[in-house]
Amino acid sequence: MNQKSSAIIVAVFIAGIMVLSVFSGYVMRGGGPPEIVSRGAWNPSDFGVGGRLINWDFEGLGDALGMYPEDLVFAFWINMTASENLTDAAAQVLPPTVALTFRDQLNLYPSPIDSFSWGLFGDEFVEFHWTRPAPLGSRGLSVVYNGYQMMPIESTDLFRVMGTPVLFGSEPAVKKVLDVLSGQASTTEVFVLPYDEADVLQMSCLGKDSVENPNIMPPLGGEYVESYLGASPSDGGFILTAKYLSLRGASEMRVRDLAESWGLSVRDEGKMVTVSGLVEPGNLVGTLGAFAAP
Numbered sequence: 616m617n618q619k620s621s622a623i624i625v626a627v628f629i630a631g632i633m634v635l636s637v638f639s640g641y642v643m644r645g646g647g648p649p650e651i652v653s654r655g656a657w658n659p660s661d662f663g664v665g666g667r668l669i670n671w672d673f674e675g676l677g678d679a680l681g682m683y684p685e686d687l688v689f690a691f692w693i694n695m696t697a698s699e700n701l702t703d704a705a706a707q708v709l710p711p712t713v714a715l716t717f718r719d720q721l722n723l724y725p726s727p728i729d730s731f732s733w734g735l736f737g738d739e740f741v742e743f744h745w746t747r748p749a750p751l752g753s754r755g756l757s758v759v760y761n762g763y764q765m766m767p768i769e770s771t772d773l774f775r776v777m778g779t780p781v782l783f784g785s786e787p788a789v790k791k792v793l794d795v796l797s798g799q800a801s802t803t804e805v806f807v808l809p810y811d812e813a814d815v816l817q818m819s820c821l822g823k824d825s826v827e828n829p830n831i832m833p834p835l836g837g838e839y840v841e842s843y844l845g846a847s848p849s850d851g852g853f854i855l856t857a858k859y860l861s862l863r864g865a866s867e868m869r870v871r872d873l874a875e876s877w878g879l880s881v882r883d884e885g886k887m888v889t890v891s892g893l894v895e896p897g898n899l900v901g902t903l904g905a906f907a908a909p
Contacts, residue, residue: 661748662748664764668777669776669777669780671796673743675814681795683792683803685803685805688820688834695730695731707900708903712733736791739791741788745779758774761793761797763776764777765790808858812856814856817843818842819841820842820907822841824839825839841860843859844856855903856889859888860886870906873902873905880892
């Protein structure tokens with residue numbers, strides 16, 4: 616990887632921090648057929664590096680949550696092989712990431728990134744990249760932590776830890792995740808909505824009603840306990856599903872108004888409000904942005 620590419624990666628991470636620092640006041644604006652990726656034959660040892668290798672189920676956000684630290688407040692997961700239109704829309708709506716923003720410009724691995732997850736916890740964030748295992752060299756001295764080999768990325772302060780998926784981020788953030796994977800720290804237990812979901816795009820965020828620690832601020836600041844946003848290609852458009860646990864106040868009014876304006880249905884079940892319906896491709900960016908941060 617050349618210095619220009621490395622500088623781009625650093626710029627994306629800095630941009631992500633800047634975006635999330637003002638995300639609570641930020642208003643986002645704004646298919647092909649699903650492809651089944653065979654994952655059973657992928658062996659993480661094929662990366663050809665020493666030490667422990669990450670070997671974790673990665674079929675959706677519910678799987679990814681088990682690798683994040685307990686102070687996670689926001690995360691999403693995307694299968695980038697299922698719909699180019701949906702991947703492009705996600706790149707416009709979600710915070711900047713290496714996997715989305717530069718998926719066609721940087722060769723981080725010998726094979727493309729098929730799916731990935733991004734999560735925010737404290738002041739740190741990491742990405743998990745699902746890529747077909749292949750030998751990958753490292754320039755610089757690797758850092759061994761909990762038996763895992765943290766491989767530096769040239770001319771940056773970022774590291775990769777090989778496996779399925781590959782862990783990617785700054786040294787402090789990567790170490791927090793490796794503590795979870797090693798059983799030395801707890802994973803998050805406050806997310807409940809993403810489990811058992813099968814959408815191509817899956818996003819979940821804690822609302823301001825769920826975080827008691829004043830030092831932890833959910834980036835979207837919605838008046839709910841937790842939100843879930845999912846989207847998948849269907850019948851020339853996209854099925855959108857937005858769920859809000861204990862929705863109230865201005866956020867509730869906005870969700871119901873948005874559902875009516877976009878022609879989507881609203882269902883109330885106990886403490887859960889669910890918005891769903893078919894979205895035309897031209898409206899995908901607008902609806903994703905609206906329901907991500909109502």
